[in-house]
Amino acid sequence: MDSLIDLWPELWVAAGETLYIVGLTLFFGGIGGLLVGLGLYLTRAGSILENRPVFVVLNLLVNIVRPIPFIIFLAAAQPLARVVVGTGIGNAAIIFTISLAASFAMGRIVEQNLLTVTPGVIEAARSVGAGPIRIIFTVLLPEALGPLILGYTFIFVALVDMSAVAGYVGGGGLGNFALLYGYRQFNPVVTWAAVLLIIVLVQLVQFLGNWLARKAFRR
Amino acid sequence: MSAPSPVVELRDVSKVYPPTTRGGAEVVAIDKVSLTIDAGDVYGIIGYSGAGKSTLVRLVNALERSTSGEIFVNGTDIARLPERELRPVRLGIGMIFQQFNLLGSRSVAANVAYPLEVAGRSKEARRARVGEMLDFVGLGDKARAYPDQLSGGQKQRVGIARALASQPGILLADEATSALDPETTSEVLDLLGRVNKEFGVTIIVITHEMDVIQTLATKVAVMDQGRVIERGDVFDVFSNPQQAASARFVSTVVKGLPSPPELAVLRRRHPGRLVTLAFRDSSVDQARVFGEFAAAGVTFEVVYGGINEIQGRSFGHLTLALARPGATDAAADAAIDAALDRVRTLTTVTEVR
Numbered sequence: 054m055d056s057l058i059d060l061w062p063e064l065w066v067a068a069g070e071t072l073y074i075v076g077l078t079l080f081f082g083g084i085g086g087l088l089v090g091l092g093l094y095l096t097r098a099g100s101i102l103e104n105r106p107v108f109v110v111l112n113l114l115v116n117i118v119r120p121i122p123f124i125i126f127l128a129a130a131q132p133l134a135r136v137v138v139g140t141g142i143g144n145a146a147i148i149f150t151i152s153l154a155a156s157f158a159m160g161r162i163v164e165q166n167l168l169t170v171t172p173g174v175i176e177a178a179r180s181v182g183a184g185p186i187r188i189i190f191t192v193l194l195p196e197a198l199g200p201l202i203l204g205y206t207f208i209f210v211a212l213v214d215m216s217a218v219a220g221y222v223g224g225g226g227l228g229n230f231a232l233l234y235g236y237r238q239f240n241p242v243v244t245w246a247a248v249l250l251i252i253v254l255v256q257l258v259q260f261l262g263n264w265l266a267r268k269a270f271r272r
Numbered sequence: 273m274s275a276p277s278p279v280v281e282l283r284d285v286s287k288v289y290p291p292t293t294r295g296g297a298e299v300v301a302i303d304k305v306s307l308t309i310d311a312g313d314v315y316g317i318i319g320y321s322g323a324g325k326s327t328l329v330r331l332v333n334a335l336e337r338s339t340s341g342e343i344f345v346n347g348t349d350i351a352r353l354p355e356r357e358l359r360p361v362r363l364g365i366g367m368i369f370q371q372f373n374l375l376g377s378r379s380v381a382a383n384v385a386y387p388l389e390v391a392g393r394s395k396e397a398r399r400a401r402v403g404e405m406l407d408f409v410g411l412g413d414k415a416r417a418y419p420d421q422l423s424g425g426q427k428q429r430v431g432i433a434r435a436l437a438s439q440p441g442i443l444l445a446d447e448a449t450s451a452l453d454p455e456t457t458s459e460v461l462d463l464l465g466r467v468n469k470e471f472g473v474t475i476i477v478i479t480h481e482m483d484v485i486q487t488l489a490t491k492v493a494v495m496d497q498g499r500v501i502e503r504g505d506v507f508d509v510f511s512n513p514q515q516a517a518s519a520r521f522v523s524t525v526v527k528g529l530p531s532p533p534e535l536a537v538l539r540r541r542h543p544g545r546l547v548t549l550a551f552r553d554s555s556v557d558q559a560r561v562f563g564e565f566a567a568a569g570v571t572f573e574v575v576y577g578g579i580n581e582i583q584g585r586s587f588g589h590l591t592l593a594l595a596r597p598g599a600t601d602a603a604a605d606a607a608i609d610a611a612l613d614r615v616r617t618l619t620t621v622t623e624v625r
Contacts (some may be wrong), residue, residue, distance in 0.1 A: 179371035180333055180366075181387035181438065182359035191386070195377040269377075 057242050060234055067230035068250055074144060074226055077210060078151040085156025086208070089115065090163020091189065099186050101175065103129045118157040123215050126154055127222060147224035151215045159208050164199040167193055199269040206262025208254050227251055279442060279474045280332055285341030285351070286338065287327055287498075301327045301499035304341070309491075311441075314468050314475045316489030316506065319521065323495040325478040329444050332476065333365040334358050346441070363391050366435030366473075370447035374419040380430050381406065381415040388440040405433040410465060425456035432463060434491045436471070438558040443467060449484055461487050474554040482525035485510070486582050494518040510580065511552045511587035512620070528578025528589035535624065538575055542593035544625035545608055547577070549615070552587040561618050569613035571595050591624060 057064075089111065093099060096108040121129070130150045131141040138145045170193055178192045194201070215230025227247045235244030287302035301324050309315045317325050330336040331343055334350055341483055343351040350361050367564045368474060374383050381402050388398040409429040419427055428448060435443055445464065449457040467473050467489060477489060482534075485506055493503040494515070502509055502518040515517040523529040529548065530538060536544060551558065565572050572592040579588035594611075596604035615621055 065499060086470060171371070171373065173369055173371050174371040174375060176335060177367070177369060177375075177434075178334055178386070178390075180362060180444075181390050181434075182362035184356070184359070184384075185389050187390065191389075198377060 056234070056238075056240055057246055058257075060230075060243060063234070064227075064230060064246060064250070067225060067227045067247070069224035070094045070144065070229075071115055071170060071213065071227045071251075071254070074151065074219060074224065075209065075212045077148050078155055078212050078216070079205070081152035082155025082159055082212065085152060085203060086159020086163050089156050089160025091168060091193075093160060093164040094167040094193075095185070095189075096159070099172075101188060115157045115160055118154065119161065121124070121154075123151075123154060124218050124221065126150065126269055127218060130154075131222070133154040142223040144219070144224045147216065147219040150222075151212060154215065155208060159204070164202065166204050168174060169200055170196045183212070199266045200264055202266040202269055206259055208265070209258050209262070212215055213251060213255060252259060277311055278348070279311045279313075280307075280476070281342075281344040281348060282307040282328075282331070283342040283344075285331060285343055287324075287331060287336060288339040289376075300498050302313075302331065302338070305498075305500050307493060307500060309474060310474060310533035311474055312472055313468060313491055314464075314477060314489045316485040316492040317476065317478045317495060318480060318485060318492060324498040325495050326446055328495065329446055329476055329478050332442070332444060333362050333367060333550070340374070341423045359390075359563050363438045364389065364440045365442045365444060366438070366440040367444040367446065368428065368435050368448045369433040372419070372424075372431045372451075374430055374434070376419050376463055378418075378562045379415065379432065379530075380411065380417050380419070380422070383419065383430055384433045384437050386434060391438050401437055402433075406436050408436075409433045424452050425455070425459055426458075428460050429450065429463060432460075432467065435465065436473070439471075441474060443484055445472050445475060447478055450481065454483075457481075457483065458487070464488055472580070486580075490583075494521060496521075506526075507582045507585050507587070510582055512550065526578075526589075528576070528580065530624075534576070538591070538593075542575060543620045545594045545605075546591060547594060547612065548576075548589055548591045548622045548624055549587055550587070550620040550622075551579075552619075553585055557618065561615055564614045564618070565594070565611050568607050569596055570608055570611045570615075571597060600624050 065210050085142060092111050093108065093115070096104040096111065098105070118126070125211045127147070127150050131146070132154060135141045135147040138149045139147050175188060175192055178188050183191070216226050220229030220232055227250055230242045231247035234240065235247060283306050283327060285302060285305050286300065289299040289301060291298055317328060319325050327336055331338050332345065334353070338351050341351060342349050345361055346364065348361070350358065353361065360374050373471050375386065378386070381436050384402045385398045388401060393401070402415070403412070406415055409432055411426060411429055411433070414422065414426065419430065422430065448464070453514040461484060462473060468475050477484060478487065479542035489506050491504065492506045493500045494509065494517070495501070501515045501565060502513060509518065512523055512540060513522045523531070549561065562572070572594050574590055575593050577589060579586055594608050596607045612621055
């Protein structure tokens, strides 16, 4: 317990880092996921930009990346991180790698949410002369907004989960804090303090997500 | 009004889908259909589900692209137009759907405004037109409601307001009343009738429902297996179908013709000869028909029948069991045949076997 009090400032720094990593990866991974999801949805058979080669490649890519355990993906993607963000270690590298992994995971969720939009509504938009870009922004995304918000809330938990291994490449955050000060120093109180904080964070975000989704479902 | 000119004209149009399985056969959804629809028509297209009706109507606004043939809309062949150039064409063709297809994330007013946004109209112009259209369909007080808060009939009226917002000259109605109860159906049909009469909009109605054709359509085409097998004035096609397949379809919706199971029951009850007589308008003098039977000493019993009315004209069918009491079988048959020959000069007679 004493050690927890000693570590109190570090705990909050770690919490801040987690928020920083998760926030940025939610942003980049969210956009990436939206693009991948839209790509899958729009190019699939019968959709408005049907394109079999693009769909097959994208689909294969998602299926290849998604099953890789994140800790292995982190190591495998290190060279790529060096090329893109200039470093293979630290928060920058972990943010890049999580965003990449999240794009594929989120892409699948986005695709599934878009599939809940009735094809008839898209047909109605086409029948008045709306083009693909307009349909994406005025029909697809608004109509799927409720499920999309829930999907992003869901992926938030996965991002917190992925950020926990950031310590392995020299990143920070609550996961690293729990490993460093709790697990490795046989101090379960410290571990559980970090876990508790993560639970509270996830609860808050889930609550927010549900509330936003309800507003979107209001119609 | 000037002489009618074709608003929509299909010439030898086919739509073929690639095989669903590798090495399978192509699916011919539309098979060399030619069809002319004049300005101001309410053109009904009927047929069983799977006959190709929905595909056919989607060729008109190019939601489905044809495989071959020409499709003229207001004089332009749209069959080979690239997607981008279809936008103005589609703004001139409204469409309503069985499932209404309203945008759930938008209010009623924003749904009606949608085609106007696509057309690039100003905000003021949109607001004015939306108000006008909602008043026309009787939903002026629902502008701010969301589709989920409306009944089926109200949703379809919003659909109609949306389809007509950009003042199209053509309206495509794809099973527009099939998801509605009978009372709401007649409200929506009345509204479509007003759309045709007040705005002069040419309407193409796809349906399998008799009342839709009966109350709304002026002309009708019967589809079967991707082909138009019969077309003409609604009254003519329904009262006197020329093709076996259209007769079969018409008999499922026209009152007065016994269905095969009903026929089996009649047969059991009346072992003698059964004939069905068709009566159209007042062109057939019923008294003379029955007089012929009486003169030949042939007795008759009405065993099945019904009268239909289409656009103020009526037609009907009567199935009679005929007998000639007190004669041998051969003599009775001869007497009945002689009577039927004379009746045939008055009306259409079908021997039921």
